Amino acid sequence: MPVKKLKNILLKILTVLIFVSGCIEDNITPPLTGELNSVAEMIHYFESEGDFPNSDLAPALIDAEEGFSNLNLFMIVDIRPSDEFINGHIEGAVNVKNDSLYNFVQTNFSAGYSKIVIVSKNGQSSAYFTCLLRLAGFNNVFSLNFGMSSWNQVFAGELLGEIGDAPGVNFFLNDTFEKNPFGPLPIISFSNPEEKIEERVKTRIKEIISEGFEINEVFTHSLDIYLHLVCYGKSRLYYARKFGVLAERGHPYGAISYLDATFYELRSVNYLQTLPRSETILLYDYNGQLGACMTAYLRVLGYDVKFLMFGANRLFYSRMIDDPELFPFVFTTSLIKNYPFKTGG
Amino acid sequence: MRNISYILILISTVLLYNCESEEILNPDAVHIEHTVVQAEIKPEKLFPSVRFTKTLPLGVPYDLKQAELKNVTAYILKNEVQVIPLHYTSDGLYKPLYDFYVEEGEIYELIAERDGIYIYGKTIVPFKPNVVSTSYISSGYYFDADVKSKLNEVYGALWIISGNPSVRANDYYSITSPTTSENTNIVVRTSSIPETYRSPANPDKKYIQVVAFDVSFRKYFYSRTSGQQVSDPFIQGGGAVEWNVQGDKVIGMFIGITAGEIIEVN
Numbered sequence: 125m126p127v128k129k130l131k132n133i134l135l136k137i138l139t140v141l142i143f144v145s146g147c148i149e150d151n152i153t154p155p156l157t158g159e160l161n162s163v164a165e166m167i168h169y170f171e172s173e174g175d176f177p178n179s180d181l182a183p184a185l186i187d188a189e190e191g192f193s194n195l196n197l198f199m200i201v202d203i204r205p206s207d208e209f210i211n212g213h214i215e216g217a218v219n220v221k222n223d224s225l226y227n228f229v230q231t232n233f234s235a236g237y238s239k240i241v242i243v244s245k246n247g248q249s250s251a252y253f254t255c256l257l258r259l260a261g262f263n264n265v266f267s268l269n270f271g272m273s274s275w276n277q278v279f280a281g282e283l284l285g286e287i288g289d290a291p292g293v294n295f296f297l298n299d300t301f302e303k304n305p306f307g308p309l310p311i312i313s314f315s316n317p318e319e320k321i322e323e324r325v326k327t328r329i330k331e332i333i334s335e336g337f338e339i340n341e342v343f344t345h346s347l348d349i350y351l352h353l354v355c356y357g358k359s360r361l362y363y364a365r366k367f368g369v370l371a372e373r374g375h376p377y378g379a380i381s382y383l384d385a386t387f388y389e390l391r392s393v394n395y396l397q398t399l400p401r402s403e404t405i406l407l408y409d410y411n412g413q414l415g416a417c418m419t420a421y422l423r424v425l426g427y428d429v430k431f432l433m434f435g436a437n438r439l440f441y442s443r444m445i446d447d448p449e450l451f452p453f454v455f456t457t458s459l460i461k462n463y464p465f466k467t468g469g
Numbered sequence: 470m471r472n473i474s475y476i477l478i479l480i481s482t483v484l485l486y487n488c489e490s491e492e493i494l495n496p497d498a499v500h501i502e503h504t505v506v507q508a509e510i511k512p513e514k515l516f517p518s519v520r521f522t523k524t525l526p527l528g529v530p531y532d533l534k535q536a537e538l539k540n541v542t543a544y545i546l547k548n549e550v551q552v553i554p555l556h557y558t559s560d561g562l563y564k565p566l567y568d569f570y571v572e573e574g575e576i577y578e579l580i581a582e583r584d585g586i587y588i589y590g591k592t593i594v595p596f597k598p599n600v601v602s603t604s605y606i607s608s609g610y611y612f613d614a615d616v617k618s619k620l621n622e623v624y625g626a627l628w629i630i631s632g633n634p635s636v637r638a639n640d641y642y643s644i645t646s647p648t649t650s651e652n653t654n655i656v657v658r659t660s661s662i663p664e665t666y667r668s669p670a671n672p673d674k675k676y677i678q679v680v681a682f683d684v685s686f687r688k689y690f691y692s693r694t695s696g697q698q699v700s701d702p703f704i705q706g707g708g709a710v711e712w713n714v715q716g717d718k719v720i721g722m723f724i725g726i727t728a729g730e731i732i733e734v735n
Contacts, residue, residue: 157587159582164554168556171554175566391567392554392565392566397552
């Protein structure tokens with residue numbers, strides 16, 4: 125083939141290629157894909173609803189006096205086992221098991237009661253469930269401060285027997301144990317991932333309420349220093365004064381301080397994510413009630429956490445009695461009101 | 470030979486015909502809505518708000534109430550770990566529920582979702598510019614500054630002239646190129662000062678302020694006039710603005726900015 129013809133053909137092919145290449149759409153960048161972190165979405169949701177556990181509303185306690193004065197206005201929900209309920213309960217109280225607690229509160233949320241008061245034996249499990257119900261949006265739910273123990277001395281025996289100084293309290297110290305570096309949030313999977321976050325959260329809370337209030341899952345009676353110890357409360361709860369009873373016997377070895385109001389160190393912007401997601405956390409507070417509430421919140425977020433029943437009341441009771449800053453959180457016989465109660469079903 | 474020519478013409482005709490995409494423009498469907506993200510993250514200040522708006526069709530006067538988006542789920546990922554939710558406040562502004570301060574060198578990622586569209590932006594808050602020296606270049610009536618560079622940062626400079634009221638350059642003359650190693654000396658200049666202040670007899674004090682940006686600002690700076698109306702026949706108006714926020718039909722800047730000291734130039 126002569127060179128001239130060959131050039132002619134090549135020129136035509138080139139022309140065709142130029143035209144065709146002009147039609148090819150540039151689509152080099154793949155579309156951005158991704159999804160929100162589900163725990164981040166939950167924190168977002170809780171904050172948009174007021175961030176109850178990290179607010180001054182928590183743990184939403186009402187005292188026995190207020191309950192007694194408003195028996196006609198409040199719905200009293202007693203969550204103790206039925207045999208304990210039969211042995212004595214507040215007049216008008218309804219005995220509800222934890223597996224039906226969510227639905228019961230949902231049904232009665234708008235029934236006209238100014239407050240729904242959850243009552244347990246010592247105020248520990250009621251504080252835990254109250255926090256869960258608050259996170260689900262039931263903002264008129266409260267927990268009876270120290271439960272039936274504050275209602276009448278008949279019910280206070282267990283609590284009075286539990287409070288005191290722990291055997292190892294003389295080994296407590298005032299050293300500071302640093303928080304972990306920031307780490308990722310826990311990973312959880314929802315049983316209803318396609319639904320809106322509000323529905324996903326409510327389903328998760330319902331599931332956690334149904335799981336109940338199991339020893340060594342949600343709470344414990346003993347301080348295991350091999351767990352990730354968290355002291356949640358004021359600075360004074362962590363550092364003991366330099367004088368007085370148990371001077372400088374601040375906290376167990378390894379305990380890490382997270383301040384509550386007004387610093388709220390477990391808020392998202394503060395140190396929430398310094399909690400480890402792959403270790404069991406044992407949290408203690410003043411008397412177990414704020415700790416129970418924070419435990420509820422952290423468990424919803426997917427942390428493996430439990431709290432020490434009765435908190436510092438069972439760790440260093442004599443120091444709390446001695447310290448004006450801690451005294452308001454102490455259970456004493458003066459809190460027992462000896463109000464009347466009913467027996468039977 | 471002639472056959473080959475016919476075949477080629479036929480092929481090209483068929484191919485070109487297939488390429489033809491007939492698009493009948495419906496005036497109502499011309500507008501493709503975009504999500505617009507705006508945020509400037511500055512150190513030693515409270516974390517600011519992130520604004521989420523949408524573009525409005527041509528001919529619709531811009532109204533923030535119409536443009537603002539209220540249904541965005543957004544959070545910040547600080548230093549690749551810490552999640553800080555952002556909540557709608559007003560006028561399309563989303564803020565953290567609680568205050569927190571931004572620090573130099575921190576990494577902020579914006580993660581958001583709007584109606585199933587995933588939105589992502591990332592920025593590093595620059596360090597305060599380390600200005601080694603400044604000078605007045607009388608031949609061009611501008612100031613320049615020697616800056617020790619940091620990685621992932623670019624720099625611009627503004628002139629400021631004292632007086633009552635003081636005046637300040639309203640834009641950067643240029644944005645420096647990123648350097649590949651730290652502490653490289655680079656020169657950043659301002660635009661020329663206004664004629665009024667050029668005379669040596671002018672008593673007003675003159676200053677330069679170097680501003681450090683996250684590296685992604687440079688591409689935006691040099692592409693920001695793309696797509697604008699062209700008044701100069703020798704200027705090409707095409708091309709796309711290079712935003713640093715990603716997502717399907719998402720535009721905007723989520724950018725770390727650190728202003729340096731205001732330094733008097735002699």
